[in-house]
Amino acid sequence: MATIQFREVTGEEDGLRLDRWFKEHFPGLSFGQLQKLLRTGQVRVDGKRVKTNVRLLKGQEVRVPPLATDEKSQSAAPKRAMPRASDDDGEFLKSIMLYDDKDLFVINKPAGLAVQGGSGMSRHVDGMLEALRDRNGQKPRLVHRLDRDTSGVLVIARKRSVAMALTKAFRERSTQKTYWALVRGVPKPHQGRISTYLAKYQAEDGDRMRIARHGDDGAQHAVTHYAVVETSGQKMSWLVLKPVTGRTHQLRVHTAYMECPIIGDPKYFNIENWEFPGGIQKKLHLHARRIRIPHPKGGILDVSAPLPSHMQQSWNLLGFDEASYDPEIEDELGTED
Numbered sequence: 001m002a003t004i005q006f007r008e009v010t011g012e013e014d015g016l017r018l019d020r021w022f023k024e025h026f027p028g029l030s031f032g033q034l035q036k037l038l039r040t041g042q043v044r045v046d047g048k049r050v051k052t053n054v055r056l057l058k059g060q061e062v063r064v065p066p067l068a069t070d071e072k073s074q075s076a077a078p079k080r081a082m083p084r085a086s087d088d089d090g091e092f093l094k095s096i097m098l099y100d101d102k103d104l105f106v107i108n109k110p111a112g113l114a115v116q117g118g119s120g121m122s123r124h125v126d127g128m129l130e131a132l133r134d135r136n137g138q139k140p141r142l143v144h145r146l147d148r149d150t151s152g153v154l155v156i157a158r159k160r161s162v163a164m165a166l167t168k169a170f171r172e173r174s175t176q177k178t179y180w181a182l183v184r185g186v187p188k189p190h191q192g193r194i195s196t197y198l199a200k201y202q203a204e205d206g207d208r209m210r211i212a213r214h215g216d217d218g219a220q221h222a223v224t225h226y227a228v229v230e231t232s233g234q235k236m237s238w239l240v241l242k243p244v245t246g247r248t249h250q251l252r253v254h255t256a257y258m259e260c261p262i263i264g265d266p267k268y269f270n271i272e273n274w275e276f277p278g279g280i281q282k283k284l285h286l287h288a289r290r291i292r293i294p295h296p297k298g299g300i301l302d303v304s305a306p307l308p309s310h311m312q313q314s315w316n317l318l319g320f321d322e323a324s325y326d327p328e329i330e331d332e333l334g335t336e337d
Contacts, residue, residue, distance in 0.1 A: 003066065004063065004064065004065055004066065005063075005064040006061050006062070006063055006064070007025070007061070007062045007064060008059065008060070008061055008062075009021070009056045009057060009058055009059060009060045009061075009062065010058065011058045011161075012138070012159055012160055012161055013056060013058070013160070014056070014057055014058040014161075015055050015056070015057075015164075016055065016056050016160065017052070017053055017054070017055055017056075018043075018045065018050060018051075018052055018053070018054050018055075018056060018062075019031060019034060019052040019053065021056055021062070022034050024137070024138075025064075025137075026064075026067060028067070029067055031052070033067075034052060035052060037065060038050065038051060038052060042063075042065040043062070043063060043064065043065065044062075044063040045060055045061070045062055045063070046060050046061055047061075047063070086131065087131065089127075089128040089130070089131040090128075090131030090132055092128065093107060093125075093128055093129070093131065093132060096108045096109070096110065098153065098303050098304075098305055099301070099303045102158065103157070103158055103159060103162045103295075103296060103297060104155060104156060104157050104158055104162055104166070104295075104296075104301075105140070105155075105156055105158065106153055106154065106155050106156070106291070106301075106303045107125075107153075107154050107156065108151070108152060108153065108154075108305040108306065109125065109146055109150075109151055109152060109153075109154045109288075110151055110308065111149050111150065111151040111283060111284065111308050111310070112148065112149060113125060113148070114148045115142060115145050115146055115148070115154065116142070116145070125142070125154065125156075126142055129141075129142075129156065134158065138158070138159065138160070140156045140157060140158050141156065141157045141160065141163040142154075142156060143155055143156065143157050143163050143166040143167050143170065144166075144170055144246070146288055147249065147252075147284075147286075149266075149283065149284040149286075150179075150284060150286045150287070150288060151286075151287050151288065151305070151307075151308040151311075152179070152287045152288025152289060152305045152308075153288045153289070153290065153291045153303055153304070153305045154288070155291060155293065155301075155303075161296070162296050165294075165296035166293065166296065169293050169294050170246065170293075173244065173245075174293070174294055175291065175292070175293040175294075176242070176290075176291070176292040176293075177242065177243055177288065177290070177291050178240060178241070178242055178288075178289050178290040178291070178330055179240070179241040179242070179243070179251055179286060179287060179288055179289060180229075180238065180239070180240060180241075180286075180287045180289045180307070180311075181238075181239045181241055181251065181255065181262050181285055181286045181287070182236060182237075182238060182239075182262065182263045182285035182311065182314055182318075183236065183237055183239055183255050183260040183261060183262050183263060183285075184235070184236060184260055184261055184263060184269070184271055184274060185234065185235070185236070185237065185259065185260045186228060186231050186234055186236075186237045186260070187226065187228060187237070187239070187258050187260050190227065190228040191226065191227040191228065191332075191333070192225070192226060193223065193224070193225050193226075194222075194223065194224045194225075194226065194254045194257065194258065195221070195222070195223050196211050196212075196221075196222055196253075196254065196257060197211070197212040197213060197214050197216065197219040197220065197221055197222065198210070198211065198212060198219065198220055198222045198247050198248075198249075198250065198253060199212035199216050199217065199218045199219045199220070200218055200248065203267075205266070205267065207248070208249070208267055208268075209247065209248055209249045209250075209252075209253045210253070211253065211257055220245070220247055221245065222243075222245045222247040222250050222253075222254065223243070223244035223245050224241055224242065224243050224244065224245075224250060224251060224254045225241070225242045225244065225333040226239050226240065226241050226242070226254075226255075226258075226333075227239065227240050227330075227332070227333055229320075229325060229326075230318075230320050230324075232318045232319075232320075235277070236263065236277070236318065237260070238315075238318075238320050239255070239260075240289075240325075240330055240333070241254075241255075242330070242333045249267070249268070251286060252265055252267065252268045252286065253268060255268075256268040256269070256270055259271075262284060262285055262286050263280065263284075263285040263314070264280075264281065264282050264283045264284045264285050265284050265286075266284075277317075279313070279314075279317045280313070280314045280317060281310040281313065281314070283310045285310075285311050285314060287305070287307055287308060287311055288305065289304060289305060289307075290302070290303065290304040290305070290330075291303055307322070
């Protein structure tokens with residue numbers, strides 16, 4: 001028979017909203033059910049009535065009454081809070097890990113794999129993370145995103161407190177992200193800064209971004225630094241891109257704005273009657289090559305990801321040599337807005 005439980009808030013849960021605490025521990029309990037339990041005083045924190053948005057503190061005690069949800073949820077310990085994903089998902093994520101410690105890990109996300117679910121999308125990184133819940137039932141958390149067709153480094157936090165610290169680093173722009181791209185043409189000058197406003201609009205193939213003016217509805221400032229690494233005549237070039245801001249499709253729109261759209265981009269490659277080179281696959285040639293971010297436990301996390309197979313094939317075909325890349329090009333690029 002279900003009984004009243006008293007659960008202590010852990011250090012990892014310090015600052016967590018009460019409704020989110022219940023969602024993690026008792027996913028079978030709806031928000032409406034929780035509100036009713038709070039209104040009737042059946043759920044209390046340190047013996048006091050509270051609301052759903054109260055933030056819990058380490059060491060506080062949450063009174064949990066017998067819950068009128070399914071039997072599994074009534075007795076759910078944190079480690080059983082959500083159904084686990086398949087073992088195959090866990091093994092796949094481990095196979096693409098570039099870095100791993102007790103606080104976070106970094107994967108080399110393949111091109112074509114979505115980070116989060118969407119319409120008609122059943123397989124994505126966020127869903128696969130269910131397979132890596134820890135012994136306390138805590139699921140790893142996404143802290144940033146990559147477009148579905150963009151490959152490369154993706155940082156994932158193992159703990160809520162780590163996720164908060166990493167999210168803050170991204171928000172405060174203390175993160176350095178480096179992308180590699182193959183673009184049509186050669187930008188002039190070979191090194192520079194792109195500063196525009198971007199706004200979202202609805203197209204037949206889904207959301208797109210457009211160059212906007214300051215003050216336009218939904219317009220956000222976007223800044224990218226770029227440099228040419230190598231060229232294939234005047235037809236294509238290898239760029240290193242460093243976004244200062246993190247707007248949707250920012251690098252794809254900014255390269256198109258320079259009239260050097262990214263090869264294989266189905267949304268923003270806007271050059272008519274351009275002959276696609278033989279041997280180069282019609283896939284997006286944009287790769288999150290490297291990330292440098294303060295590690296929540298001290299020091300700098302610096303991780304690089306090898307090129308995906310379709311980009312490596314293009315590099316080989318064009319005679320571009322990864323080993324010849326001069327990191328000073330990257331270091332010289334500014335990151336100030």
